[in-house]
Amino acid sequence: MGNYDLITILGPTASGKTPIAAALAYRLNTEIISGDSRQVYRRMNLGTGKDLEDYMVNGTPIPYHLIDIVEPGYRYSLFEYQRDFLKAYNEIIAKHKVPVLCGGTGLYLESVLKGYKLFDVPANPELRSRLADVSLEELTKQLTTYKKLHNTTDVDTVQRAIRAIEIEEYYLRQPTERRDFPQLNSLIIGINVDRNLRREKISKRLRQRLESGMVDEVRDLLKEGISAADLIYYGLEYKFLTEYVIGKLTYEEMFRLLEIAIHQFAKRQMTWFRGMERRGFTIHWIDGTLSLEEKVDEILNLYKKN
Template sequence: MKQKIIVIGGPTASGKTALALKVAKEFNGELINADSRQIYKYLDIGTNKEVKTEELKDKNYRRSARSEQSERRGSPQTLSDMTIYSIEGIPIHLISFLQPNERFDVYSYQKEASELIKDIREKGKLPILVGGTGLYIDSILKNYQFEVGENSQELDNLSLENLQELLKKQTPETFENLNNSDKNNPRRLARLIQKSSSTTKLSTPPLDINKYEVIFLYPEYNWDKLKEKIKLRVDQMIREGLIKEVKEVLNLGYSKDSVALQGIGYREVLEFLDGEIGAVEMEEDIVHAHIQYAKRQKTWFEGKGRNYKLIKVNKDNVIQTLKDLGL
């Protein structure tokens, strides 16, 4: 029997998170982030982590039996074993877990999200994938197949000492620049080894065979109102301290070339800080970039070639819609 999951995708500023929280509260769900910008630490304002995420304090929260058994065996730490954050008491995974200079490809997302879906289902809860990164969502729904280097397939079986020695051998400078916590984090070491020793690419074509029973919810929106919402959101980001956020990340020692700082909003602020553009132009450029991104998302999700079965909902009818579907 296929595992049931909810997917909530759509353009930026269309209200995905609000829908996801409402569904999770009604149907005992947990969220899995599918936004490629919200995976980074320290970057909250510019990535619009819509409500403040906090470390989950609920002592009754438990991981799946599979994760707990893995930990007892001393297996390398997986992302599902890491700090869990919550929004309004609802656990959310794959958010704020990477440094701004770390890369995280679609293969890595598929691997971690698939593991989390299993973990959440094993607890008798409903996995809810929410975000606007189409490739992340596609990798799950269409069961993308990847060609991965041999070394990365074997890393899970290596001890901490073996991982340390392997990284030292491959890229000694990278190892020496790690802090003590990272040097003793098997998952972190494995990611760095995989990045330096293997290539990961999508097999052609994807299987396009869904191993999940998917309900794809798509927020109803008016395009003109969405553009106005984006303008207001950007204005709010700047007032709440977007420029200060960028300065703080730079003060932590991260380069302007860090992958997370190349995203919408951050690259424009960097241009402003470098004196290349003024404050007004910076804000206009950020708004324009977000609107163009929303257009691309709209094309991705609504395009006929994707073959998504979108169920358009709003905050008033989403719960009844799901009940009518037998959830």
């Protein structure tokens, strides 16, 4: 077998990453670590596209990590993701297995593949108060003034933009030393889906998730006491569905704006992945229209070559 520490499966939303990762993990008798920034939240299932049924392959449950690990409303950080990833990674390799990292959150993936060395950034109440009434456009402009940008691909709400600025402000005031993170040698697989097919799959998936009760999922979270602002913070589905439930949008407006936002998000994901290639990562792109078996065979062939 190959000399890789890890196999990474990445791609834009609705590209079919999870079934591929699960089938690959089944063939290798290994486990999956999620690389998704929102699937960490419990009871946020349809809106985050967990598709937990995909982790059952030929009647065998595939073990997964970093899904359903914190409560909704909590602001899970990149620092925490690195910490939790490393714990899961070490648990899997202790079993003499090669973990499969699967997800579409570019910053999360790159933070572990490149070994970002980060601080646990605390809240800055004074900065949050000062920026509370600033528009998203102005916050995004401010974010671009920092030498080392925090992830801007997911900054689609005021709260997330403020948090990104909070992180950069903290780093400016810290010494250059960071905590250690191991260098991992990963085979990186990208799922390549034609733009038109990707748009078709996104729209179809959105309709299916709405029909499956995604609006009720948001209503239930609000009934639990999760604030509308906290749900909006998570962006995309939770932003627009919450605005619909609280009466800011009609159903038609919600669907139209959400569909556009997901298409834009998928485009930004691909921009991030192409940027990873420019930053020195080798991504082996495989045809997303191949059968599941063909895709897994292609990945295994690449894995065995190393």
